[in-house]
Amino acid sequence: MSAQGQELQRQGLERPGLQLQAQVARSDFVLDVHIAQPRGRVLAIVGPNGSGKSSLLQVVAGLVSSAQGIVVVDGDTWMNEDTFTSAEKRSVGMVFQDYLLFPHLSVQENISFGLRSRGSSRAHARATTADWLGRFGIAHLAERKPRQLSGGQSQRVALARALVTQPAVLLLDEPLAALDAQTRVSVRAEMRSHLSQFCGVTLLVTHDPIEAMVLADDICVLDQGSVVQCGTVADVTRHPATEYVAKLMGLNLVSGIATAGTVALDSGGQLVTTNSDLTGAVLATLRPSAIAVHRQPPQSSARNAWEGVIRDMEHLGDRVRLDMEARPSVVVDVTSQSVVELGLQPGQQVWLSVKATEIDVFKAHDEA
Amino acid sequence: MTTAATRSPRRSRRSKPPWVLAIPAIIALAFLLIPLAGLLMATPWTSVGELLIDPVTQQALRLSLATSLLAAGCALILGVPLAWVLARVQFPGRPLVRALVLLPLVLPPVVGGTALLTALGRRGIVGAPLESLFGITLPFTPAAVVIAETFVALPFLVLSVEGALRAMDTRYEEAAVTLGASRMRVFWRITVPLMAPAVVAGTTLAWARALGEFGATITFAGNFPGRTQTVPLAVYTLLETNREAAIALSVVLLAVCVLVLVILREQWLRPGALRS
Numbered sequence: 046m047s048a049q050g051q052e053l054q055r056q057g058l059e060r061p062g063l064q065l066q067a068q069v070a071r072s073d074f075v076l077d078v079h080i081a082q083p084r085g086r087v088l089a090i091v092g093p094n095g096s097g098k099s100s101l102l103q104v105v106a107g108l109v110s111s112a113q114g115i116v117v118v119d120g121d122t123w124m125n126e127d128t129f130t131s132a133e134k135r136s137v138g139m140v141f142q143d144y145l146l147f148p149h150l151s152v153q154e155n156i157s158f159g160l161r162s163r164g165s166s167r168a169h170a171r172a173t174t175a176d177w178l179g180r181f182g183i184a185h186l187a188e189r190k191p192r193q194l195s196g197g198q199s200q201r202v203a204l205a206r207a208l209v210t211q212p213a214v215l216l217l218d219e220p221l222a223a224l225d226a227q228t229r230v231s232v233r234a235e236m237r238s239h240l241s242q243f244c245g246v247t248l249l250v251t252h253d254p255i256e257a258m259v260l261a262d263d264i265c266v267l268d269q270g271s272v273v274q275c276g277t278v279a280d281v282t283r284h285p286a287t288e289y290v291a292k293l294m295g296l297n298l299v300s301g302i303a304t305a306g307t308v309a310l311d312s313g314g315q316l317v318t319t320n321s322d323l324t325g326a327v328l329a330t331l332r333p334s335a336i337a338v339h340r341q342p343p344q345s346s347a348r349n350a351w352e353g354v355i356r357d358m359e360h361l362g363d364r365v366r367l368d369m370e371a372r373p374s375v376v377v378d379v380t381s382q383s384v385v386e387l388g389l390q391p392g393q394q395v396w397l398s399v400k401a402t403e404i405d406v407f408k409a410h411d412e413a
Numbered sequence: 414m415t416t417a418a419t420r421s422p423r424r425s426r427r428s429k430p431p432w433v434l435a436i437p438a439i440i441a442l443a444f445l446l447i448p449l450a451g452l453l454m455a456t457p458w459t460s461v462g463e464l465l466i467d468p469v470t471q472q473a474l475r476l477s478l479a480t481s482l483l484a485a486g487c488a489l490i491l492g493v494p495l496a497w498v499l500a501r502v503q504f505p506g507r508p509l510v511r512a513l514v515l516l517p518l519v520l521p522p523v524v525g526g527t528a529l530l531t532a533l534g535r536r537g538i539v540g541a542p543l544e545s546l547f548g549i550t551l552p553f554t555p556a557a558v559v560i561a562e563t564f565v566a567l568p569f570l571v572l573s574v575e576g577a578l579r580a581m582d583t584r585y586e587e588a589a590v591t592l593g594a595s596r597m598r599v600f601w602r603i604t605v606p607l608m609a610p611a612v613v614a615g616t617t618l619a620w621a622r623a624l625g626e627f628g629a630t631i632t633f634a635g636n637f638p639g640r641t642q643t644v645p646l647a648v649y650t651l652l653e654t655n656r657e658a659a660i661a662l663s664v665v666l667l668a669v670c671v672l673v674l675v676i677l678r679e680q681w682l683r684p685g686a687l688r689s
Binding site for chain 2: 106108132133134135137138139141145147148149158159162163206210216
């Protein structure tokens with residue numbers, strides 16, 4: 046075993062969580078990844094289609110035996126050069142992009158399948174399943190077959206089926222990709238609250254940065270077969286390592302409480318939005334390029350204007366990303382030309398503005 | 414106005430096919446249906462009951478039912494594993510094996526019968542040791558009827574089940590594995606139920622083919638009333654001596670075939686269900 050492998054195993058045996066080192070051969074490159082994720086945190090693996098994200102999940106689940114690498118979960122070695130724990134013996138829960146609910150089994154039978162497979166008695170499986178059906182608000186669907194479910198309902202069943210065995214690792218493979226835009230927002234909010242209660246390691250594979258920002262604590266960005274950047278959501282957004290990451294994570298996400306179209310932000314400050322229907326805890330996204338920078342208090346029609354200090358500046362191709370210390374703190378993309386015209390530099394005090402129509406607001410969690 | 418004017422000729426063009434296609438299509442349909450109508454018109458409906466309780470037809474019906482069910486059973490037991498191997502196991506020469514399995518579909522049944530006779534006959538490569546070691550002679554016995562029917566029916570079942578196994582999303586099985594299911598549990602709880610409709614369709618199809626088998630049966634098993642004379646053989650024989658009885662038996666076979674089509678309506682007639 047290599048020195049790196051030994052080190053990884055030593056760490057894995059000491060720390061609860063997931064240690065993953067894998068080489069996955071793709072058609073034109075080899076994906077080489079090293080991930081260490083503690084329990085109770087959600088790691089989003091973000092990358093373009095074909096970057097090998099889903100293959101990583103299959104390595105952890107044990108569904109591919111051809112891959113090389115090391116998988117250690119909570120001190121148990123699932124894979125290294127000498128061992129390979131077969132898939133059915135690994136404590137994982139997996140949600141597939143198209144859910145793969147067993148079409149011939151009812152919702153209840155789908156959810157209890159994992160419990161029965163892992164040796165629960167019929168009575169125990171039934172009771173536990175009933176508990177989870179209630180927790181997911183799908184008790185009334187218990188006897189339905191998957192073909193009688195809507196997309197959102199199928200997604201809930203798939204997540205419940207994966208969580209019911211209380212796995213050490215939860216693997217989510219583009220879990221919201223099959224939903225229409227409207228359902229996605231509500232299911233995403235619901236999923237966020239379920240994930241926050243899960244105490245194992247969660248790996249979320251997605252190509253959607255909003256999904257990653259809303260659901261995950263940490264982000265790992267893949268490009269061209271390797272990890273470009275790994276860190277907390279805030280870190281990666283604020284300090285993108287490459288232009289690619291900046292483009293991908295080109296979003297500011299803030300949380301707050303909405304009342305009649307105005308969101309009082311948790312971090313201080315407020316935002317006026319065009320959505321007056323939402324009340325309660327919400328999340329809002331602002332594109333860095335939608336935020337304008339001014340030297341003087343803006344006279345424009347933008348409904349939101351606030352003052353802040355430029356903490357840092359970073360050149361990303363033809364754009365410059367400003368890291369703003371403000372209420373709310375955001376990243377702002379401006380052209381190099383504006384930087385010159387406005388004479389922007391770190392430490393400088395400037396005004397920011399954004400139109401209410403440029404802000405996307407959605408519920409932070411489902412209260413129903 | 415403009416939209417209506419441009420839309421209406423397009424619609425009429427779609428609903429009225431050109432006569433170069435319509436006329437042959439109508440002829441084809443008539444070609445298929447007129448013989449059946451002729452059969453039904455010639456049927457002595459008042460005496461069908463009497464004709465069917467005649468000992469010769471009774472024997473033929475009983476023998477046909479028993480042998481065809483046995484043949485369908487043999488096809489099921491042997492065909493599902495073969496289909497599974499063809500669909501799921503990678504081995505060299507697989508396309509060749511598949512082609513050989515499907516050969517009886519296109520082979521003239523009389524050739525199949527001759528082949529069975531030469532292989533399983535008293536001097537055949539399998540028949541000779543069978544007789545010398547166990548004293549078993551197969552040709553011209555009811556067992557030969559079952560063998561001949563299985564020979565022609567098996568490919569139908571294999572084709573149907575293999576197609577379903579290929580079309581089946583193996584990721585359902587993967588999902589079951591991630592939920593901790595053992596190989597056997599995955600097979601019985603996931604694979605078998607998912608391919609059940611295709612197995613039912615394939616078995617029904619195989620049974621219908623076995624029931625109508627003529628060429629291989631008469632060549633390998635002969636035409637002995639009460640022993641190897643199945644309904645199709647009886648129809649052929651009765652045409653010489655008792656035409657009305659032959660017609661009555663034919664109508665019985667026709668009714669069974671219609672029933673099979675009804676059973677298969679969901680599985681077999683759905684586009685893509687038999688994809689291989």
